[in-house]
Amino acid sequence: MKELIKMQGLEKMYVNGDIEVHALKDINLVVNAGEFISIMGPSGSGKSTLMNILGCLDRPSQGRYFLEDIDISEQSDNELSFIRNQKIGFVFQSFNLIPRTNALKNVELPMVYGKIPTAQRNARALALLENVGLADRYMHMPNELSGGQKQRVAIARALANNPPIILADEPTGNLDSKSSVEIMQIFTKLNREKGTTVIIVTHEPDIAEFTDRIISFKDGIVVEDRLTEVGKAPKKEAY
Amino acid sequence: MLLLENIKLAISAIKANKMRSFLTMLGIIIGISSVIAISSIGASAQGAVSKEFESFGGGYMYLSVNWQQTEEVTQDMLFSVDDIDALKARFPEALRYTAPYAYAKSDVKVGRTEAELSIMGVAADYNKFSTNIDILHGRMINKRDVEGARDNVVIPREAADKLFGKEDVIGETIAATIMGNPVDLTVVGVYQIPASIFTQLDTSSSYSCYMPYSAISRSDELFSYIEIFADDNKSIEEQGNAFASYMQRYKDVPENTYTYESAEQQLSQINTVLGYLSLAIGAIAAISLLVGGIGIMNIMLVSVTERTREIGIRKSLGARTNDILTQFLIEAMILAVIGGALGTAIGIGIAAIGATLVGVDIVLNISSILIAVVFSAAVGLFFGLFPARKAAKMDPIEALRYE
Numbered sequence: 001m002k003e004l005i006k007m008q009g010l011e012k013m014y015v016n017g018d019i020e021v022h023a024l025k026d027i028n029l030v031v032n033a034g035e036f037i038s039i040m041g042p043s044g045s046g047k048s049t050l051m052n053i054l055g056c057l058d059r060p061s062q063g064r065y066f067l068e069d070i071d072i073s074e075q076s077d078n079e080l081s082f083i084r085n086q087k088i089g090f091v092f093q094s095f096n097l098i099p100r101t102n103a104l105k106n107v108e109l110p111m112v113y114g115k116i117p118t119a120q121r122n123a124r125a126l127a128l129l130e131n132v133g134l135a136d137r138y139m140h141m142p143n144e145l146s147g148g149q150k151q152r153v154a155i156a157r158a159l160a161n162n163p164p165i166i167l168a169d170e171p172t173g174n175l176d177s178k179s180s181v182e183i184m185q186i187f188t189k190l191n192r193e194k195g196t197t198v199i200i201v202t203h204e205p206d207i208a209e210f211t212d213r214i215i216s217f218k219d220g221i222v223v224e225d226r227l228t229e230v231g232k233a234p235k236k237e238a239y
Numbered sequence: 240m241l242l243l244e245n246i247k248l249a250i251s252a253i254k255a256n257k258m259r260s261f262l263t264m265l266g267i268i269i270g271i272s273s274v275i276a277i278s279s280i281g282a283s284a285q286g287a288v289s290k291e292f293e294s295f296g297g298g299y300m301y302l303s304v305n306w307q308q309t310e311e312v313t314q315d316m317l318f319s320v321d322d323i324d325a326l327k328a329r330f331p332e333a334l335r336y337t338a339p340y341a342y343a344k345s346d347v348k349v350g351r352t353e354a355e356l357s358i359m360g361v362a363a364d365y366n367k368f369s370t371n372i373d374i375l376h377g378r379m380i381n382k383r384d385v386e387g388a389r390d391n392v393v394i395p396r397e398a399a400d401k402l403f404g405k406e407d408v409i410g411e412t413i414a415a416t417i418m419g420n421p422v423d424l425t426v427v428g429v430y431q432i433p434a435s436i437f438t439q440l441d442t443s444s445s446y447s448c449y450m451p452y453s454a455i456s457r458s459d460e461l462f463s464y465i466e467i468f469a470d471d472n473k474s475i476e477e478q479g480n481a482f483a484s485y486m487q488r489y490k491d492v493p494e495n496t497y498t499y500e501s502a503e504q505q506l507s508q509i510n511t512v513l514g515y516l517s518l519a520i521g522a523i524a525a526i527s528l529l530v531g532g533i534g535i536m537n538i539m540l541v542s543v544t545e546r547t548r549e550i551g552i553r554k555s556l557g558a559r560t561n562d563i564l565t566q567f568l569i570e571a572m573i574l575a576v577i578g579g580a581l582g583t584a585i586g587i588g589i590a591a592i593g594a595t596l597v598g599v600d601i602v603l604n605i606s607s608i609l610i611a612v613v614f615s616a617a618v619g620l621f622f623g624l625f626p627a628r629k630a631a632k633m634d635p636i637e638a639l640r641y642e
């Protein structure tokens with residue numbers, strides 16, 4: 001099985017004047033292509049910090065992070081932008097759609113930065129919206145969509161450049177349980193059918209049960225790393 | 240990121256805050272429109288003035304005592320009719336027309352209608368040299384009028400209308416007072432002046448008329464000016480200097496006693512003044528564009544702060560530092576260019592209204608319009624740079640966390 005993510009002795013410190021926060025301590029983590037993972041842990045335990053580093057939005061203070069064998073700590077800002085654009089799809093708790101910009105344009109955005117020609121990205125954005133069941137809403141502005149719909153647009157956008165990894169920091173945190181289940185079903189389908197690696201952060205155990213593997217954090221340290229019931233099931237191995 | 244995409248984005252951002260964008264542009268609009276208006280009016284005025292000077296007729300100048308250079312002007316420095324004849328005899332070819340400067344003003348009355356005439360003394364066939372007299376009826380003052388010092392007058396159409404209620408008034412007489420003596424003037428011609436900037440601006444109520452210079456001056460009178468139409472194919476400067484130095488020798492007076500003024504000289508003086516004027520306008524333009532630019536910088540800083548989160552989102556989706564920089568730079572430039580274009584349109588409008596009011600043809604200063612638009616884009620670029628850099632350098636995580 002292909003190693004997609006590898007972290008070695010990774011540390012993250014935040015220094016704000018006199019105050020020093022050791023947000024991640026000696027993280028050693030391997031994620032294979034096609035995994036479906038939940039990251040859990042109390043608030044302030046370093047989950048978002050880890051996701052930001054995984055997503056190449058931030059750099060570790062120490063240690064190494066390899067993404068598809070690329071040493072991220074050696075990359076320039078522009079190279080990191082390119083990696084974010086091509087390899088990573090972000091889904092946020094607060095949706096983070098661009099305001100006053102319709103669903104279609106939001107989904108097109110990563111393709112704009114990826115320099116995909118207009119006609120092509122138009123067609124692809126429409127297809128992606130159709131996949132998340134929002135084909136009829138493509139002209140809607142973010143403020144005209146419900147939370148669940150916004151998150152589906154965000155997922156469509158995250159998939160725009162067909163990245164191998166989806167990173168979702170508390171994607172269901174602002175959603176009701178029905179929408180949460182819908183979102184998790186989309187992630188599951190994505191992971192099962194396309195083999196996309198999906199890593200989500202969640203507080204809710206029943207959301208975590210959708211995934212195959214749960215990594216638990218406490219005070220910046222991995223305290224538990226286990227397979228869920230779904231993850232133990234043999235069908236997973238077939239993939 | 241593609242340029243077109245950035246332009247679309249900028250326009251939608253500007254549209255999203257119409258009022259604010261408009262107020263931001265106002266500085267540029269006011270600056271550019273005043274520059275365009277004033278420079279167009281200036282160019283129109285310059286065009287009209289040159290046309291006016293051309294209408295004096297080629298080779299126009301007058302020879303006079305050099306009042307500035309001569310310490311004491313004595314009687315023997317002034318010109319007599321004989322002096323003028325001597326000058327004419329010396330330069331028979333070059334001097335196409337000469338007349339001493341004679342002028343009279345008279346209140347006249349025909350029946351119960353009163354008017355004021357400004358009478359200019361002329362030699363024969365003045366209208367053949369001066370191109371702004373159209374004889375409508377009768378004739379111009381001729382040689383026999385001058386030699387006989389006849390009390391004949393050529394009046395403008397408006398005066399004929401006012402005094403007699405009709406245009407063709409040849410042979411009518413007008414009771415006037417010339418040099419303190421009551422005289423009956425006989426109308427021998429009616430003329431009209433082609434419309435010009437000067438006739439439009441002329442608010443005086445008196446009518447410009449022409450009489451033989453000999454009829455409005457004594458035969459032994461001394462004059463300080465000689466009106467001349469010289470050879471317009473030769474240098475005005477050379478001819479003017481030749482006339483002046485000949486007169487100095489002839490009358491045995493010191494050098495630099497006489498000088499000449501030509502329409503050409505005056506035109507170039509006016510053009511110099513207009514040149515300073517455009518410099519001043521340039522300074523005003525620079526200041527207003529500076530103020531406009533600061534306005535743009537200010538609002539772009541506000542916009543960057545407001546859109547911090549958007550910047551974070553864009554970066555998380557793969558926007559490079561340069562993509563963000565270009566996005567905000569283009570937005571600032573488009574703000575400035577729209578302002579510049581609006582300003583240009585308003586400026587042209589004001590210039591057109593101004594030109595219509597003054598009655599001159601509008602001359603659009605195309606280069607100043609081009610400069611204005613290019614300049615406003617440059618202002619947008621310059622003042623947009625700081626806010627755009629601020630946006631581009633944002634840390635994606637901080638930006639995403641911004642509430």
Ligand SMILES: Nc1ncnc2c1ncn2[C@@H]1O[C@H](COP(=O)(O)OP(=O)(O)O)[C@@H](O)[C@H]1O
Nearest residue numbers: 014016021023042043044045046047048049050
């Ligand atoms: N930019 C920052 N500056 C200083 N401290 C930070 C910053 N970001 C996060 N932290 C701190 O790092 C720790 C981990 O935060 P975070 O990764 O957001 O936790 P979680 O997502 O698990 O709630 C917390 O103590 C938090 O206060």
Ligand SMILES: [Mg+2]
Nearest residue numbers: 047048049169
């Ligand atoms: Mg968090």
